[in-house]
Amino acid sequence: xxxxxxxxxxxxxxxxxxxxxxxxxxxxxxxxxxxxxxxxxxxxxxxxxxxxxxxxxxxxxxxxxxxxxxxxxxxxxxxxxxxxxxxxxxxxxxxxxxxxxxxxxxxxxxxxxxxxxxxxxxxxxxxxxxxxxxxxxxxxxxxxxxxxxxxxxxxxxxxxxxxxxxxxxxxxxxxxxxxxxxxxxxxxxxxxxxxxxxxxxxxxxxxxxxxxxxxxxxxxxxxxxxxxxxxxx
Amino acid sequence: xxxxxxxxxxxxxxxxxxxxxxxxxxxxxxxxxxxxxxxxxxxxxxxxxxxxxxxxxxxxxxxxxxxxxxxxxxxxxxxxxxxxxxxxxxxxxxxxxxxxxxxxxxxxxxxxxxxxxxxxxxxxxxxxxxxxxxxxxxxxxxxxxxxxxxxxxxxxxxxxxxxxxxxxxxxxxxxxxxxxxxxxxxxxxxxxxxxxxxxxxxxxxxxxxxxxxxxxxxxxxxxxxxxxxxxxxxxxxxxxx
Numbered sequence: 001x002x003x004x005x006x007x008x009x010x011x012x013x014x015x016x017x018x019x020x021x022x023x024x025x026x027x028x029x030x031x032x033x034x035x036x037x038x039x040x041x042x043x044x045x046x047x048x049x050x051x052x053x054x055x056x057x058x059x060x061x062x063x064x065x066x067x068x069x070x071x072x073x074x075x076x077x078x079x080x081x082x083x084x085x086x087x088x089x090x091x092x093x094x095x096x097x098x099x100x101x102x103x104x105x106x107x108x109x110x111x112x113x114x115x116x117x118x119x120x121x122x123x124x125x126x127x128x129x130x131x132x133x134x135x136x137x138x139x140x141x142x143x144x145x146x147x148x149x150x151x152x153x154x155x156x157x158x159x160x161x162x163x164x165x166x167x168x169x170x171x172x173x174x175x176x177x178x179x180x181x182x183x184x185x186x187x188x189x190x191x192x193x194x195x196x197x198x199x200x201x202x203x204x205x206x207x208x209x210x211x212x213x214x215x216x217x218x219x220x221x222x223x224x225x226x227x228x229x230x231x232x233x
Numbered sequence: 234x235x236x237x238x239x240x241x242x243x244x245x246x247x248x249x250x251x252x253x254x255x256x257x258x259x260x261x262x263x264x265x266x267x268x269x270x271x272x273x274x275x276x277x278x279x280x281x282x283x284x285x286x287x288x289x290x291x292x293x294x295x296x297x298x299x300x301x302x303x304x305x306x307x308x309x310x311x312x313x314x315x316x317x318x319x320x321x322x323x324x325x326x327x328x329x330x331x332x333x334x335x336x337x338x339x340x341x342x343x344x345x346x347x348x349x350x351x352x353x354x355x356x357x358x359x360x361x362x363x364x365x366x367x368x369x370x371x372x373x374x375x376x377x378x379x380x381x382x383x384x385x386x387x388x389x390x391x392x393x394x395x396x397x398x399x400x401x402x403x404x405x406x407x408x409x410x411x412x413x414x415x416x417x418x419x420x421x422x423x424x425x426x427x428x429x430x431x432x433x434x435x436x437x438x439x440x441x442x443x444x445x446x447x448x449x450x451x452x453x454x455x456x457x458x459x460x461x462x463x464x465x466x467x468x469x470x471x472x473x474x
Contacts, residue, residue: 064394064440065433066401068412077425173297177405184299191307198308205296205304212295 003194004203011190011200018186019207022172025100025182029107030168034161036108037115044120055116062113067171071106075178078102103175111168118160122153155226162219169211183207234427242418242431249411250435256400256410260335261393267336268343275348286344293341298402301338306330306406331403339396346392350385351377383454390447394440411435 006012043055062070079097086092126149134144176184187204191197274286293301309315309324323329354377362372404413415432419425452459 061433061437064398065436066398066412068401068404069415069429069432069436072412072416072419073425073429075425076419076423077429080423080425170297173299174402176299184297184303187300188303196311198304198311201300201304201308205292205300208297208300209292209295 003190003196003199011186011194014186014190015183015203015207018181018183019211021180022169022182022207023211025103025107025172025175025180026165026168028104029111029172030165032104032108033111033115033164033168036112037119040112040116041120041123044116045123059113059116062110067106067110067174068177070110071103071174071177074102074106074109075099078105099175099178099180102178103172103180107168107171107175110171111164114164114167115161118157118164119153121160122156123149125156126152155230158219158223158226162216162223165215165219166212169215170208173208234430235424238422238424239427239431242428243435245418246411246414246428246432246435249409249414252403252408253397253400253410253439256331256335256403256408257393257396260332260339261396263332263336264339264343264396267340268347271340271344272347272351275344276351290341290344293338294345298334298338298399299405302331302334302402302406305334327403327406327408331400331406331408335396335399335403338399339392342392342395343389346385346388347381349388350381350383353384354380379454383451386447386451386454390444393443393447397436397439397443 004010004012004015006016040055040058043051044059046052075097082097130148130152131144134148139147172182173184175182176188179185181189183204187200191200194200271286271290274282275290277283305324306327315321315324324333358376358380359372362376367375400410401412403410404416407413409417411432415428419428422428
């Protein structure tokens with residue numbers, strides 16, 4: 001127990017900071033993934049064949065390959081690409097890529113593909129008649145989106161987005177391979193220096209369980225809020 | 234993009250495919266047995282059994298697979314009781330640790346999928362089976378499991394693809410499957426994009442084959458949803474009025 005106490009002797013404060021890092025990476029990646037997903041779902045639903053095909057390829061490829069490969073691509077390929085651009089602007093030398101940014105981008109790219117499908121399904125779930133009715137009222141596309149589409153898409157998409165968030169939370173563990181000090185990395189460091197790996201990985205597991213359980217309740221509340229005023233049988 | 238380098242990379246990465254397939258098939262096979270047991274336990278009338286199954290599912294679905302793998306591979310050796318027991322020759326090897334982690338993980342997800350499948354069996358069909366005088370096991374074998382499997386197949390297909398992707402984590406416990414080899418080549422050559430393209434293509438091909446196989450199996454298992462073949466007169470079960 002002393003191992004987990006706060007202060008100089010224990011690992012409590014380190015683990016707390018690592019947990020905050022996990023939450024930060026997961027939240028940033030989830031939000032960025034939502035942006036990718038929203039843009040992508042419009043692309044996939046668009047009448048432009050080329051745009052739709054690109055969005056389709058994005059979801060097929062990303063959902064079919066391991067997340068770890070995407071992380072390696074961004075981590076190793078990212079700094080190479082940055083150095084290439086830096087050299088074009090006359091900068092020589094090694095450019096190191098920020099582990100936080102890499103991690104957020106990698107998880108956002110993976111999560112975006114899942115969010116895309118969730119949002120697309122939610123858009124398709126809005127009855128056509130309502131959109132036609134809104135047009136018949138003379139609503140502009142922006143008003144239609146704000147008043148008719150967005151509130152319902154949010155309601156239909158929330159359960160699926162809750163799952164995507166849980167995925168994001170668990171995928172952050174993979175970022176530890178880049179050396180970013182989140183829960184998993186901190187547990188590995190602690191396990192290495194105290195020779196008590198089971199204790200540290202068990203604590204990591206408990207921290208993840210706490211995060212997934214608490215946010216699961218949060219999403220359940222959000223769903224209740226989004227469904228307020230909806231008649232249920 | 235250098236075709237020669239990509240060709241060499243492909244040959245090196247293919248060496249990792251047999252290990253990948255072994256990990257996927259063994260853990261999916263064992264995991265399916267666990268999944269059926271967990272689903273039955275979660276739907277049983279015995280409360281402690283339900284609680285045990287529910288907490289197993291909660292633990293394994295609420296934590297990252299990487300934590301589970303490290304807990305088994307690095308963690309269990311902390312206890313001398315484990316190190317001195319008969320299981321140590323297995324748990325010492327990364328291969329069996331990866332299999333154990335993957336199996337327990339897919340067992341939890343598969344258990345929920347099978348539970349959904351079993352719950353989707355219509356009450357009328359169960360009542361009909363009982364009315365015909367079927368015993369519990371006979372009903373399970375002839376009515377409940379076939380219908381549940383058919384219902385669960387699409388979701389189980391997704392789980393299979395997730396498992397193919399999950400085997401990449403075995404590289405974190407030193408197993409050299411496709412992602413492990415890809416990582417080594419990338420850190421030797423720093424040609425991330427080319428290696429990524431080749432490794433990604435291998436995974437995409439495997440997952441494409443799985444989706445095709447599942448779709449075929451779904452088609453085979455649902456003859457009642459297909460149109461009658463041409464040339465065979467359709468006989469109505471209901472007498473014409």
